[in-house]
Amino acid sequence: MVSWTLGMRRRRRRDGFARMLHKLTPTWRAPARIVLTAFFVGIMIGTGLLMLPAATAPGYQTTFVDALFTATSALCVVGLAAVDTAVHWSFLGQVIILCLVQVGGLGIMMLAAVFGLLVSRRVGLRLQITAQTESHGLGLGDFRSLALNVARLSLFFEAVTAVLLTARFWLGYDYTFPQALWFGVFHAVAAFNQAGFALFSDSMMGFAADPWICLPVIVTAIAGALGFPVLVELRRRLRTPRRWNLHTKITVITSGLLLVVGFLLITALEWNNPNTLGPLSPGGKLLAGFFHGTMPRSAGFNSVDVGQMNEATLLGTMVLMFIGGGSVSTAGGIKVTTFALLLFVLVAEARGDSKVNVMGRTIPATTQRQAISVALISLGVVVVGTMVLLTITDFGLPVVMFEVVSAFGVVGLSTGVTPDLPPAGHVLITALMFAGRLGPVTLAAALALRERSLRYELPEERPIVG
Amino acid sequence: MVSWTLGMRRRRRRDGFARMLHKLTPTWRAPARIVLTAFFVGIMIGTGLLMLPAATAPGYQTTFVDALFTATSALCVVGLAAVDTAVHWSFLGQVIILCLVQVGGLGIMMLAAVFGLLVSRRVGLRLQITAQTESHGLGLGDFRSLALNVARLSLFFEAVTAVLLTARFWLGYDYTFPQALWFGVFHAVAAFNQAGFALFSDSMMGFAADPWICLPVIVTAIAGALGFPVLVELRRRLRTPRRWNLHTKITVITSGLLLVVGFLLITALEWNNPNTLGPLSPGGKLLAGFFHGTMPRSAGFNSVDVGQMNEATLLGTMVLMFIGGGSVSTAGGIKVTTFALLLFVLVAEARGDSKVNVMGRTIPATTQRQAISVALISLGVVVVGTMVLLTITDFGLPVVMFEVVSAFGVVGLSTGVTPDLPPAGHVLITALMFAGRLGPVTLAAALALRERSLRYELPEERPIVG
Ligand SMILES: [K+]
Ligand SMILES: [K+]
DSSP: OGGGGTTOOGGGHHHHHHHHHHHHTTOSHHHHHHHHHHHHHHHHHHHHHHHSGGGBOTTOOOOHHHHHHHHHHHHTTOOOOSSOHHHHBOHHHHHHHHHHHHHHHHHHHHHHHHHHHHHHHHHOOOOOSSTTTTTSOOOHHHHHHHHHHHHHHHHHHHHHHHHHHHHHHHHHSSOOHHHHHHHHHHHHHHHHTTOOOOSSTTTTGGGTTOHHHHHHHHHHHHHHHHOHHHHHHHHHHTTOGGGSOHHHHHHHHHHHHHHHHHHHHHHHHHTTOTTTTTTSOHHHHHHHHHHHHHTTTTTOOOSSOGGGSOHHHHHHHHHHHHHOSOSSSSOOSSOHHHHHHHHHHHHHHHHTBSSEEETTEEEOHHHHHHHHHHHHHHHHHHHHHHHHHHHHSSOOHHHHHHHHHHHHTTOOOOSSOGGGSOHHHHHHHHHHHHHHHHHHHHHHHHHHHHOBOOSSOOOBOOOOOO | OHHHHTTOOSTTHHHHHHHHHHHHTTOSHHHHHHHHHHHHHHHHHHHHHHHSGGGBOTTOOOOHHHHHHHHHHHHTTOOOOSSOHHHHBOHHHHHHHHHHHHHHHHHHHHHHHHHHHHHHHHHOOOOOSSTTTTTSOOOHHHHHHHHHHHHHHHHHHHHHHHHHHHHHHHHHSSOOHHHHHHHHHHHHHHHHTTOOOOSSTTTTGGGTTOHHHHHHHHHHHHHHHHOHHHHHHHHHHTTOGGGSOHHHHHHHHHHHHHHHHHHHHHHHHHTTOTTTTTTSOHHHHHHHHHHHHHTTTTTOOOSSOGGGSOHHHHHHHHHHHHHOSOSSSSOOSSOHHHHHHHHHHHHHHHHTBSSEEETTEEEOHHHHHHHHHHHHHHHHHHHHHHHHHHHHSSOOHHHHHHHHHHHHTTOOOOSSOGGGSOHHHHHHHHHHHHHHHHHHHHHHHHHHHHOBOOSSOOOBOOOOOO
């Protein structure tokens, strides 16, 4: 948020900000450039901090690429780890990672919220994330209240989850209170920010059948993946779903359906797999199935070994990771609304409707096209990224594509090959994490902000489709 | 074509036909049902013929699933083979396959052309495939002339290719004239109809470096994949590309670009692969690279071992197979125009244009949505098909997905596992070939024919994308 006020004089803050917004809104370039620069600088700082000798545990060596990879993974709240987070880093290193996760998570939510405000101001999006948005123009106060609201909401979920996890780690396992507290705080922050970093070498596999650990992680991860505007709307109008705005309705319903699909998929396909759900009790299977139905969108913890899942499960998980979570959240992917819009276009076409109508509202053609553009470009990046990574490693297509989708979808799940990738592979994954974190968000805002009417009309002509 | 005239009385043929068309156009169900039924009946007849003991070579056994698979593959001009076409079938069996290919190829082109006429009549598509289309309403004469034109064009390309191939097989190899003639005719028909059946157990691998075999096959395959309306327009206005209709321009340019991309991809990724292009001379590598850049769209012959290609090449080939060839052709996939439309939507969005303008024409929003629907549904079928096939076989994801894309894209390339699939797998692939052959064509026509304006307006609301 700070970067938005750079160069402004204090005494005419409000005027200057309004003028700056006026200058910014006609073009998407300025905000996009600021955001990309801010994240890039953040990653460089994180890399520098992780290169400090004190950040690495005794007996381990941190290369520049390791530090760059880890800083990007943390700031972009991905969770892929080139080195074992549990043992490679010192306590200081782990604190740095946690700070990067918190800063990155808050940063991306605020950024997306600001984009949302800019777009809503320009095209009349009904996005009620500050009380003032609809009644008058935007001022710095709106942005400050937005930032405060985002931070408050994050801290609320993180605090509740941290208390629950700490209690369980302390009372249910052999950890001292300081250990339990550190584990509780770390995993709560990681879970709400969808950054699948864990302080256990096997992620959550030691707790696959423990609902006191898994359920708080699942709930906070689901909440975080709904996104800020949805959480605000839910808090305001939880009991009157009919009055929710369209974005909230679509996000809640689609997220719910994806959770059910993910749960059924994992549970059905892995039920008898002796290396994943097989050894668990029926209750444990259901819990771990639910855990792994939730984590692709896009918290990225694992409670069973993803590398041992069968390939149908991996493919299904890739689809879920590609779709990702809600807009203006720490989740990644093309976002559930984008995916839902594609389905709505399909349904409208199948019904032969000339417009795309959803729950009493018409989706403008430009919004449909934005969804298509985001989905197509993302698909293109995943395919090209997979082809490139295939040519520079010896791993097979499923493993490589899973890694690419997980990085681009900022999920953090892996079949386990991340540490074994060559440096060029780590650099590619780093680039994919950066692109996946900022690409869809910036792209969608840029597209919405660039809308313009053409001053001329051309004759229509239809190529044959299909 | 015959089915369209069923139930009509001869003496008021033109009136009856016009009335029937009038009844057909408001709903897509009737033509779709007729077409699906016709293909289904055709497959049943083909299966029955291939079950004849005389169709199988001495010493081989044909199961019902083998016959069903082969008949579907032939009539849907796919080319996937559950048994070795070269040795499993008797001469009679091979003649049956050739007839099925010819009937299926002509049938699908005529069918798509009729759909094109119906759509053009309803929505004003500038599709000049019969001279009369634009000046007055459609009569039976138009359909007969259409059928004749399609047949004439197919025979022209098949005859030229057959002469060239026969000459080469006879003069360049140790075949007798009857043998060479049979090989020439069979592969010419298969190539123009994009049915990758070959009378050699290793497809075209024995001729990878022989331009006298490969080039005629490539040229006729490219021509066949352009599609009937494009070939008609090219014949009419070859020297005045500016006057081509939009469909022709898009198809020619996109097909050309895809050929270049395919060629570069295969050549670059396989140049040093000792099991594919590696052992060939530089000229042979370029020829085989061009051959395999062409064949995914969707002729389906192979001149090197696809199963030995590296996985990046397989992934790239899958993308090309998914895109497929031109509309109203024997090629499969979502079609090059569909793919191009998606790109145009992207470009329009990136430029911030409110309309999608291409080469001086506006693409209607409904056509954009049809393209998106066809692409999305196809992608969904491929993903689900892959997951199902993964669960019923022991093969890995790349091999299985390649097989599914090849079947759904009616391409016929395979990594070699087709004969080793279990019966359930053969049935699934059979269903995918059927769906891939008729799905996109019928779906696109159905969507275009179902267009209707809504009589009410709803307020606009934009969910957040990305
Ligand atoms: K993540
Ligand atoms: K084919």
